[in-house]
Amino acid sequence: MSARRDEIAENVTAVEARILRAAQRAQRARSEITLIAVTKTYPVSDVAILKELGIENFGENRDEEGDEKSALVDGVWHFQGQIQSKKLPSISIWANYIHSMDNGAHLEKLERALATHGSEKKIGIFLQLSLDGAPGRGGVREDELEPLASSVLASPHLSLMGLMCVPPVESQPDIAFSEVARIHQKFLSTFSHATGLSIGMSGDFESAIAHGATHIRVGSSILGPRTYPQ
Ligand SMILES: *Cc1c(COP(=O)(O)O)cnc(C)c1O
Numbered sequence: 001m002s003a004r005r006d007e008i009a010e011n012v013t014a015v016e017a018r019i020l021r022a023a024q025r026a027q028r029a030r031s032e033i034t035l036i037a038v039t040k041t042y043p044v045s046d047v048a049i050l051k052e053l054g055i056e057n058f059g060e061n062r063d064e065e066g067d068e069k070s071a072l073v074d075g076v077w078h079f080q081g082q083i084q085s086k087k088l089p090s091i092s093i094w095a096n097y098i099h100s101m102d103n104g105a106h107l108e109k110l111e112r113a114l115a116t117h118g119s120e121k122k123i124g125i126f127l128q129l130s131l132d133g134a135p136g137r138g139g140v141r142e143d144e145l146e147p148l149a150s151s152v153l154a155s156p157h158l159s160l161m162g163l164m165c166v167p168p169v170e171s172q173p174d175i176a177f178s179e180v181a182r183i184h185q186k187f188l189s190t191f192s193h194a195t196g197l198s199i200g201m202s203g204d205f206e207s208a209i210a211h212g213a214t215h216i217r218v219g220s221s222i223l224g225p226r227t228y229p230q
Pocket residue numbers: 038040061080081166201202203217218219220221230
């Protein structure tokens with residue numbers, strides 16, 4: 001267990017150094033960038049270690065995992081996986097942010113679930129942008145962002161954070177992220193408070209930081225290779 005702690009601590013230090021260097025190169029403050037540790041597929045014991053090491057933000061792709069781990073480790077919990085409509089009531093209970101929103105019916109269902117809880121809780125919404133419109137990986141095209149954003153603004157229990165994007169597999173990060181940044185700038189001219197930009201994973205977060213990432217979602221660089229896909 002403590003060998004695992006040492007391994008994770010070493011990885012967190014290395015990732016922090018990479019973030020700091022990328023921020024300096026981009027003349028940005030480290031504090032502008034939120035590191036989300038993507039804990040999907042890893043045991044809750046790893047999440048507890050991260051928490052001890054000072055990590056506050058955790059990301060999950062599946063409702064069951066997020067529900068279970070968030071009950072055991074206090075933190076800010078992010079959902080970034082493909083959304084199944086029937087899971088939304090459960091996700092609405094444990095998630096603080098959803099990065100993978102790409103569907104108006106899902107927004108309505110989420111708002112209804114939160115209203116039904118009768119809680120003060122608000123969930124922060126990142127709209128997922130798809131650069132190539134390819135089915136399967138989630139996200140909407142640029143021209144579909146505006147109606148979704150308006151619908152978030154009309155939902156008392158949701159707040160519009162900004163955009164999220166996972167570039168197409170074969171794309172070059174610098175090219176893809178500069179396109180995302182351009183679309184985000186245009187989006188900001190209508191939705192000026194939606195300054196969040198959730199881009200960058202283990203392999204490309206330096207490039208994402210150079211292009212204005214405010215939230216990076218990093219899994220394997222911190223926790224090692226995942227043993228089952230997701
Ligand atoms: C798994 C996943 C990540 C983290 O990926 P790594 O390459 O392990 O850093 C980030 N974002 C999304 C949407 C993911 O599914």
